[in-house]
Amino acid sequence: MEIKVHDIVKFESIAVLEKTTPIPDWVFNAPAAKNYGVVRRMPIMDDMVPIGLRGNTREQRFGTFIHKSRIVEVMTPIELVDRIEGYTNEIHLPTLKKIKQAFEQFNLRWGPTGSVGFELATDISVTTERSDIDVCIYMDVIDRELLVEVGKFLKTLERRVDVQVELASVGAFLLHDFLKHEKLGFVIRTPFGPQLCTTVENQIRLLVNQ
Numbered sequence: 001m002e003i004k005v006h007d008i009v010k011f012e013s014i015a016v017l018e019k020t021t022p023i024p025d026w027v028f029n030a031p032a033a034k035n036y037g038v039v040r041r042m043p044i045m046d047d048m049v050p051i052g053l054r055g056n057t058r059e060q061r062f063g064t065f066i067h068k069s070r071i072v073e074v075m076t077p078i079e080l081v082d083r084i085e086g087y088t089n090e091i092h093l094p095t096l097k098k099i100k101q102a103f104e105q106f107n108l109r110w111g112p113t114g115s116v117g118f119e120l121a122t123d124i125s126v127t128t129e130r131s132d133i134d135v136c137i138y139m140d141v142i143d144r145e146l147l148v149e150v151g152k153f154l155k156t157l158e159r160r161v162d163v164q165v166e167l168a169s170v171g172a173f174l175l176h177d178f179l180k181h182e183k184l185g186f187v188i189r190t191p192f193g194p195q196l197c198t199t200v201e202n203q204i205r206l207l208v209n210q
Helices: 025-029 077-086 093-105 114-122 144-154 175-181
Strands: 008-011 036-039 048-054 061-067 071-075 109-113 133-139 161-167 171-174 186-190 193-200 203-206
Touching: 008 114, 036 114, 077 093, 077 109, 077 114, 077 133, 093 109, 093 133, 109 114, 114 133, 144 161, 144 175, 161 175, 171 175, 175 186
Parallel strands: 133 161
Antiparallel strands: 008 036, 008 071, 036 048, 048 061, 109 133, 161 171, 171 186, 186 193, 193 203
């Protein structure tokens, strides 16, 4: 199975997690952590998948690893788009519907991530009224004109939406950062750490010695 950053993986129990570091006590009392993890942005080596566990508060986060053979299900952000219509969260549902409609018109590949994506995948309540909506857009190359239009659309929404753009075989950048700092340099997150970049003809160029 192909596993990528932002995917949500399901496992049978905490007992199957790799015990490379001590597991915090809160993990055993957090419904969101007992069977689900979110894939982190790290290389997958020797079939060891880096995942993050969620607790009952924003401060409760734990990074660990799980062997691919211990994963029983993988849910991608793109697959979660189909679950939006059945979402029972009345706080975030209206905004999600607007995003879905607009992104269909933009012909974008995208999906919800963060706490909203986690709820869609697991039916476990982890959002609050103050939670932002995190989404990921997937692109093979940077389409600046399209991203500008997406930025304009986001300003019309009543709730804050944080968009991350996943660029195939490169990494990810925050849409807001890109639109504001494209020429001077914006940060792109790679599996090996952050890099400062600009764009040249829709391609990433690393800024060296900056």
